Amino acid sequence: MATSTTLLIAEILSICVVIYGWVIFPILFSPLAKIPSAHWSAPFSSFWILNKRRKQAETLAVHDAHLRLGPIVRLGPNEISVNSVDGGIRTVYAGGYQKGDWYLNAFNNYGIMPMFAMPDHANHSQRKRMLSNIYAKSTLQSSKAMDTITHTLLNDTLVPKLRGMAKKGEAVEFYDLFCAMAMDFVAAYVFGLKNACHFMDQPDMGARFFRDYKARQEFVFWPQEMPLFTSFMSKSGLGNLLVPSWVAKANNDIESWLIGMCDKAEQTVRQAELEGEKGPEEDWPNVYSRLRSSLLKESKAKSASDVPVDYQVQVNRLAVASEMLDHTLAGFDTSSITLTFLAYELSLPHNSHWQDKLRAELKTLDGSRDAKTLDNLPILHAILMETLRYHAPIPGNQPRITPSDATLGAEGHAVSGLPPDVRVQAQAWSLHRNPEVFPEPETWNPARWLESNEEQLKEMQRWFWAFGSGGRMCVGSNLAMLDMKAIIAGIWADFRTTCVDGRGMVHNGGYVAEPVGKDGKYCMMKVEEIEVLVKKERMVGYVRETR
Numbered sequence: 103m104a105t106s107t108t109l110l111i112a113e114i115l116s117i118c119v120v121i122y123g124w125v126i127f128p129i130l131f132s133p134l135a136k137i138p139s140a141h142w143s144a145p146f147s148s149f150w151i152l153n154k155r156r157k158q159a160e161t162l163a164v165h166d167a168h169l170r171l172g173p174i175v176r177l178g179p180n181e182i183s184v185n186s187v188d189g190g191i192r193t194v195y196a197g198g199y200q201k202g203d204w205y206l207n208a209f210n211n212y213g214i215m216p217m218f219a220m221p222d223h224a225n226h227s228q229r230k231r232m233l234s235n236i237y238a239k240s241t242l243q244s245s246k247a248m249d250t251i252t253h254t255l256l257n258d259t260l261v262p263k264l265r266g267m268a269k270k271g272e273a274v275e276f277y278d279l280f281c282a283m284a285m286d287f288v289a290a291y292v293f294g295l296k297n298a299c300h301f302m303d304q305p306d307m308g309a310r311f312f313r314d315y316k317a318r319q320e321f322v323f324w325p326q327e328m329p330l331f332t333s334f335m336s337k338s339g340l341g342n343l344l345v346p347s348w349v350a351k352a353n354n355d356i357e358s359w360l361i362g363m364c365d366k367a368e369q370t371v372r373q374a375e376l377e378g379e380k381g382p383e384e385d386w387p388n389v390y391s392r393l394r395s396s397l398l399k400e401s402k403a404k405s406a407s408d409v410p411v412d413y414q415v416q417v418n419r420l421a422v423a424s425e426m427l428d429h430t431l432a433g434f435d436t437s438s439i440t441l442t443f444l445a446y447e448l449s450l451p452h453n454s455h456w457q458d459k460l461r462a463e464l465k466t467l468d469g470s471r472d473a474k475t476l477d478n479l480p481i482l483h484a485i486l487m488e489t490l491r492y493h494a495p496i497p498g499n500q501p502r503i504t505p506s507d508a509t510l511g512a513e514g515h516a517v518s519g520l521p522p523d524v525r526v527q528a529q530a531w532s533l534h535r536n537p538e539v540f541p542e543p544e545t546w547n548p549a550r551w552l553e554s555n556e557e558q559l560k561e562m563q564r565w566f567w568a569f570g571s572g573g574r575m576c577v578g579s580n581l582a583m584l585d586m587k588a589i590i591a592g593i594w595a596d597f598r599t600t601c602v603d604g605r606g607m608v609h610n611g612g613y614v615a616e617p618v619g620k621d622g623k624y625c626m627m628k629v630e631e632i633e634v635l636v637k638k639e640r641m642v643g644y645v646r647e648t649r
């Protein structure tokens with residue numbers, strides 16, 4: 103009798119402890135309790151936000167919460183979102199808050215972390231130091247290799263392809279075109295032009311690759327957000343219920359495809375070592391060789407002098423491949439999304455004056471595609487910046503982990519004494535829609551980058567977050583700006599585009615925001631060559647006059 107009473111008391115106490123820990127403490131006493139909740143269940147359950155993430159509908163849901171509740175909101179018992187520069191992205195991202203497991207769970211190529219996923223500061227900054235210079239603006243703008251790559255890809259592939267499309271007069275899928283073009287650009291710089299993929303020359307293969315690549319994305323939710331449950335299901339033989347088996351096969355195929363380019367790049371490096379000269383600049387694997395030699399230097403310093411170099415190269419092979427895979431995929435995915443939304447906006451009837459203004463500006467170049475000159479064109483820059491603002495390709499959450507005793511939130515909303523290991527995030531989507539900084543934020547309006555005064559521009563730059571900020575900011579931002587500007591110049595200097603079907607141009611609501619598409623179509627465009635149009639117009643005028 104005594105035993106059963108003791109058991110009953112123990113049970114009641116346990117239930118009280120659970121209720122206190124799961125319900126009373128998070129609602130009333132947690133330092134997070136002062137933060138308005140995005141959903142009534144957020145203080146004691148992550149179900150609401152996890153469900154939004156599973157459906158890739160998080161970005162708009164969090165944005166809506168910020169509109170209703172202000173610049174700091176609670177998304178779950180241990181999760182918050184900030185939407186301000188001061189007390190927000192400056193504190194979290196420039197303040198070096200760590201990344202946590204979220205990145206590691208999803209970005210782990212060949213079982214090895216690339217820089218993007220490295221949670222700790224020391225390893226990450228060592229890797230970033232190895233790579234920053236090769237992507238620096240000054241390096242890229244003065245690179246003969248980049249210049250030749252640009253001219254080759256524009257003059258030998260893009261322009262002839264557009265001319266063919268214009269002649270046929272049929273609508274074409276511009277999302278595929280931009281995926282191929284952006285991939286060829288980044289791969290040529292990373293691996294060397296001759297070693298890179300040439301998807302522009304193999305459009306069907308490219309389109310298949312891009313569809314497979316994208317189709318995997320919705321399943322990333324499980325290992326990324328629910329790693330323990332996913333591991334349990336897979337150990338129980340039920341993993342297929344969450345992530346179909348073709349996803350693993352598609353991942354392996356991508357890894358093998360990329361290793362192929364690494365092996366070709368390795369041959370180029372070896373040959374140069376044997377022959378004592380590099381060969382054509384554009385064929386040199388700029389990024390691959392930079393990381394390879396930095397890692398080799400590091401392993402030589404750590405190992406005994408009699409360890410053969412070949413062995414050390416082999417040891418680093420997958421670490422280099424993991425990093426290169428990340429750059430190649432990050433580079434093509436984001437740039438192609440940006441270019442597709444840019445083409446879409448420019449080709450809508452009410453924006454046709456922007457297409458004309460851009461073309462007039464590009465005509466002043468007289469065919470030059472010099473990177474520095476392109477970078478100084480104000481209308482081109484304004485159109486691209488406005489697209490990155492309004493259609494940021496990574497508009498979604500970029501989670502970090504609080505240190506102990508953190509204070510977060512804009513002035514008047516600051517919350518102090520936050521415990522360590524709270525997941526805190528910001529999102530470009532919301533930062534880019536602050537009406538005090540970007541008036542009429544839901545309008546795509548490049549003029550804001552041309553007509554604002556110095557003070558307004560400074561404020562716009564502070565809130566502009568397409569490439570992130572702080573130590574984990576995008577390492578490829580300069581390459582992206584350079585290749586996107588070159589591609590835009592290659593198209594709109596000589597061609598006019600009209601959107602035929604843009605019903606699919608709605609952003610996915612997850613971390614990356616590719617267009618969702620409709621009936622298998624994304625951004626169907628008609629292309630016309632200006633020279634041909636002018637000739638036609640002259641002919642019509644001549645016929646009229648002679649009648």
Ligand code: HEM
Pocket residue numbers: 217218219230288428429430432433434436437440495496499500501567568569570573574575576577578579581582
């Ligand atoms: C329009 C083009 C691009 C956009 C908008 C973009 C955006 C971003 C953003 C927002 C981040 C931070 C993400 C986070 O912390 O969650 C990032 C990181 C990164 N990006 Fe980009 N990116 C672009 C192009 C590129 C290109 C061309 C490359 C490579 C050649 C690249 C490679 C990387 C890498 C390696 C990181 C991780 C940096 C680090 O951890 O220090 N990106 N990018």
